[in-house]
Amino acid sequence: xxxxxxxxxxxxxxxxxxxxxxxxxxxxxxxxxxxxxxxxxxxxxxxxxxxxxxxxxxxxxxxxxxxxxxxxxxxxxxxxxxxxxxxxxxxxxxxxxxxxxxxxxxxxxxxxxxxxxxxxxxxxxxxxxxxxxxxxxxxxxxxxxxxxxxxxxxxxxxxxxxxxxxxxxxxxxxxxxxxxxxxxxxxxxxxxxxxxxxxxxxxxxxxxxxxxxxxxxxxxxxxxxxxxxxxxxxxxxxxxxxxxxxxxxxxxxxxxxxxxxxxxxxxxxxxxxxxxxxxxxxxxxxxxxxxxxxxxxxxxxxxxxxxxxxxxxxxxxxxxxxxxxxxxxxxxxxxxxxxxxxxxxxxxxxxxxxxxxxxxxxxxxxxxxxxxxxxxxxxxxxxxxxxxxxxxxxxxxxxxxxxxxxxxxxxxxxxxxxxxxxxxxxxxxxxxxxxxxxxxxxxxxxxxxxxxxxxxxxxxxxxxxxxxxxxxxxxxxxxxxxxxxxxxxxxxxxxxxxxxxxxxxxxxxxxxxxxxxxxxxxxxxxxxxxxxxxxxxxxxxxxxxxxxxxxxxxxxxxxxxxxxxxxxxxxxxxxxxxxxxxxxxxxxxxxxxxxxxxxxxxxxxxxxxxxxxxxxxxxxxxxxxxxxxxxxxxxxxx
Numbered sequence: 096x097x098x099x100x101x102x103x104x105x106x107x108x109x110x111x112x113x114x115x116x117x118x119x120x121x122x123x124x125x126x127x128x129x130x131x132x133x134x135x136x137x138x139x140x141x142x143x144x145x146x147x148x149x150x151x152x153x154x155x156x157x158x159x160x161x162x163x164x165x166x167x168x169x170x171x172x173x174x175x176x177x178x179x180x181x182x183x184x185x186x187x188x189x190x191x192x193x194x195x196x197x198x199x200x201x202x203x204x205x206x207x208x209x210x211x212x213x214x215x216x217x218x219x220x221x222x223x224x225x226x227x228x229x230x231x232x233x234x235x236x237x238x239x240x241x242x243x244x245x246x247x248x249x250x251x252x253x254x255x256x257x258x259x260x261x262x263x264x265x266x267x268x269x270x271x272x273x274x275x276x277x278x279x280x281x282x283x284x285x286x287x288x289x290x291x292x293x294x295x296x297x298x299x300x301x302x303x304x305x306x307x308x309x310x311x312x313x314x315x316x317x318x319x320x321x322x323x324x325x326x327x328x329x330x331x332x333x334x335x336x337x338x339x340x341x342x343x344x345x346x347x348x349x350x351x352x353x354x355x356x357x358x359x360x361x362x363x364x365x366x367x368x369x370x371x372x373x374x375x376x377x378x379x380x381x382x383x384x385x386x387x388x389x390x391x392x393x394x395x396x397x398x399x400x401x402x403x404x405x406x407x408x409x410x411x412x413x414x415x416x417x418x419x420x421x422x423x424x425x426x427x428x429x430x431x432x433x434x435x436x437x438x439x440x441x442x443x444x445x446x447x448x449x450x451x452x453x454x455x456x457x458x459x460x461x462x463x464x465x466x467x468x469x470x471x472x473x474x475x476x477x478x479x480x481x482x483x484x485x486x487x488x489x490x491x492x493x494x495x496x497x498x499x500x501x502x503x504x505x506x507x508x509x510x511x512x513x514x515x516x517x518x519x520x521x522x523x524x525x526x527x528x529x530x531x532x533x534x535x536x537x538x539x540x541x542x543x544x545x546x547x548x549x550x551x552x553x554x555x556x557x558x559x560x561x562x563x564x565x566x567x568x569x570x571x572x573x574x575x576x577x578x579x580x581x582x583x584x585x586x587x588x589x590x591x592x593x594x595x596x597x598x599x600x601x602x603x604x605x606x607x608x609x610x611x612x613x614x615x616x617x618x619x620x621x622x623x624x625x626x627x628x629x630x631x632x633x634x635x636x637x638x639x640x641x642x643x644x645x646x647x648x649x650x651x652x653x654x655x656x657x658x659x660x661x662x663x664x665x666x667x668x669x670x671x672x673x674x675x676x677x678x679x680x681x682x683x684x685x686x687x688x689x690x691x692x693x694x695x696x697x698x699x700x701x702x703x704x705x706x707x708x709x710x711x712x713x714x715x716x717x718x719x720x721x722x723x724x725x726x727x728x729x730x731x732x733x
Contacts, residue, residue: 142606145383146643147343148398151336152385155396158335159389162200163284165191166303166324168555169203173307173322175552181228181251188253199334201295201325202258205251206266207309208319211244221250231259238264238293247276247321250309260294272302278353278391279304279321286390288350289328289364298327299364303390328365341367344398347382351393361395455542457534459483459500462541471548472516473524484544488514489523496528503530503542513549525553566640568618569625577639577647581699584637584651588692595692596650596659597699599706600666603684603718605644608676616677623674624683631669632662647703656691656723663687663721686713687721695724 172187188203209217218235225232237248247267252258266272271287279285283306289299302325306318328348349361382397451471454463460483464476479487485496492514499512509531515523527547533539564576588595602624609617621644628638628646637649648666653659667687673680688710690696695705705724713720
């Protein structure tokens, strides 16, 4: 702030000049006091910013991990399939729902590795078979033009809209892409340094590659082809980081090559844009650097802290608000757990001939079973003979199997059904049955059933489904599952006129664990804390992790604030017991904020905000206690 000095010696202006001088002296004294307080809080401010940076780094790692897992899932589909044609490729990619589940990812592609003498046959096959999938294949040509001894061509791409320019592009012709293909064949997965895609030449992007055999599992042979997926660096950052989190820093990402990387400057991958009209910053602090390895490349993430302008009171208020919003939005921005839809490979098979084949009579009784029955179903072929097919399924699946047999017998189109066979395991073994009606064929006269082992895929789907709702470190419910349980709890409370309570707790002293022993020990401590929380609450209550060292407990139908406070005391007592990790004993306490429904809010966001504010009052008044929203805090020992 600046003051405009008077230019006249007129005595009538003296009171104005005197007032201006007093205002300036008070302002300077306040600024001096603020600077002393700022120096005292610099270490705490630096620690808070490091937490923000760690959250952002983890979010970027989780977002790129989602991309990598999706691509490796496509590679697994090729490896598991006898033959994955263009239609099945498109169905698989569409099932991933990129726009909804893999925000920022542009497309998936299949790249064929060809010698020069195989190129004409490949071009004829593409132009003959693929135009029904997309009209762009009618003009499929190799780019850049010219004769070469070896090609690695983009043969399939999905979604096609906006990505057609990449069809026919020869990745082997480009040095950067050729090097990434070589690393992918060697390591199983690789990413390129920053490149410019043909369909998006104005932006820096990353291409991911994984080796496959495009002909399918039944052909065997080396995996010289690749599956690929690409994303713009800016889109990846937008998907990974919330707007609230990004206001805390200016981000620059550099690619420093394969480890061990050079300490010299790397290639620019992403630079935070600065739009005209953005508010100025009082301070743009020195960068905090983190490293992330992705696809055999080392990314250096440079975070420069941004401190918005304002008075001391406004700065402190903004700091508290930004910190609380950042903690609340961290679970939503990280780990995006994809639920992959069940594969549809079996429905597209042209004929029944695979791992195991059964022959059923008109009544659905098994009259023939191939020798592979033991390997596919877990039961010897003799166990299936002279029994209905549904009798070999688990009891809860038998009705569906019987219905599928009846449907196949009544029609002419093959019918597919998935069911479990009891093999001594808790869930049984999953198999897929495709039933075809050949009763009227004099040479066959049976219902033919092709059985495939899909147990690994089902287990993968269960794992992915669990990742979507549970925190991978602590195995507690994540923000997504908390939202769902809170919705049901609050609806019940509203319908019955009852109450609900939300407790937000933040560990005191956890930063010292990470600083002194490292993040691996910190993770072990968090897992121990997470294991204690459910034991301190009721069975119908929910303990969840929002991120970092912040946890939430949702109490269903508590008996007023007294029971909520009692729960806070039980939790505090459970956490007071020292935690043993890395040969040391760590003493932790918790600052707990409590909000009641409907007294402090009727929606989850309102209750989180109220409880978070109460928790921060405990933090700023000595920690190790609990407070009810809107009330003075209690020490947990009271």
